[in-house]
Amino acid sequence: MAISTEKxxxxxxxxxxxxxxxxxxxxxxxxxxxxxxxxxSAKAGISKGLVYHYFSSKEEILFALQDLLKQCxxxxxxxxxxxxxxxxxxxxxxxFPYYEEVPPLRVYFGAxxxxxxxxxxxxxxxxxxxxxxxxxxxxxxxxxxxxxxxGDPRSFGDIYWKYLLGSLSxxxxxxxxxxNHPDIDSVLNLFRKKKEGSGS
Numbered sequence: 082m083a084i085s086t087e088k089x090x091x092x093x094x095x096x097x098x099x100x101x102x103x104x105x106x107x108x109x110x111x112x113x114x115x116x117x118x119x120x121x122s123a124k125a126g127i128s129k130g131l132v133y134h135y136f137s138s139k140e141e142i143l144f145a146l147q148d149l150l151k152q153c154x155x156x157x158x159x160x161x162x163x164x165x166x167x168x169x170x171x172x173x174x175x176x177f178p179y180y181e182e183v184p185p186l187r188v189y190f191g192a193x194x195x196x197x198x199x200x201x202x203x204x205x206x207x208x209x210x211x212x213x214x215x216x217x218x219x220x221x222x223x224x225x226x227x228x229x230x231x232g233d234p235r236s237f238g239d240i241y242w243k244y245l246l247g248s249l250s251x252x253x254x255x256x257x258x259x260x261n262h263p264d265i266d267s268v269l270n271l272f273r274k275k276k277e278g279s280g281s
Contacts, residue, residue, distance in 0.1 A: 174187050194249055
């Protein structure tokens with residue numbers, strides 16, 4: 082008996098999700114360059130040929146994570162208050178083991194930092210203006226909410242983003258990582274507005 086088009090699509094979506102979930106975990110644990118398609122297929126519990134049925138290459142798998150990346154980035158931007166969103170992004174990028182759920186942030190940005198993938202400058206999220214735009218908007222909101230000191234929010238965003246990239250670069254150089262707990266709070270304290278009566 083032939084399966085319906087809807088059922089076939091459900092199976093295809095499930096297989097893609099299996100592959101992506103296995104890949105993002107392996108890319109994070111052992112690095113993008115050190116992960117083979119055979120590792121991904123074994124982790125996903127499916128054949129190597131089936132992985133190639135859905136993705137033509139390992140790079141295509143990484144680029145397929147862009148939707149998850151966008152979702153993760155959008156989630157951080159939507160958090161209220163904005164200062165918490167800024168903090169959450171940093172934790173998701175730098176915490177190991179995984180922060181909350183399997184995040185694509187470190188996997189994707191890490192591969193770019195290590196020059197493991199070729200990417201057009203317009204598509205590259207590590208370009209100079211990312212901190213000034215994405216984080217600049219968040220710092221501006223945090224100022225409006227009364228949590229961040231006066232100043233240029235775009236410059237604050239640029240400083241914070243460069244701190245994250247520097248920390249990520251150091252993280253990526255480590256050979257064996259069992260855990261990493263970034264001190265995001267101490268960095269954000271540079272920008273936080275002192276509360277009246279807090280004495281700090």
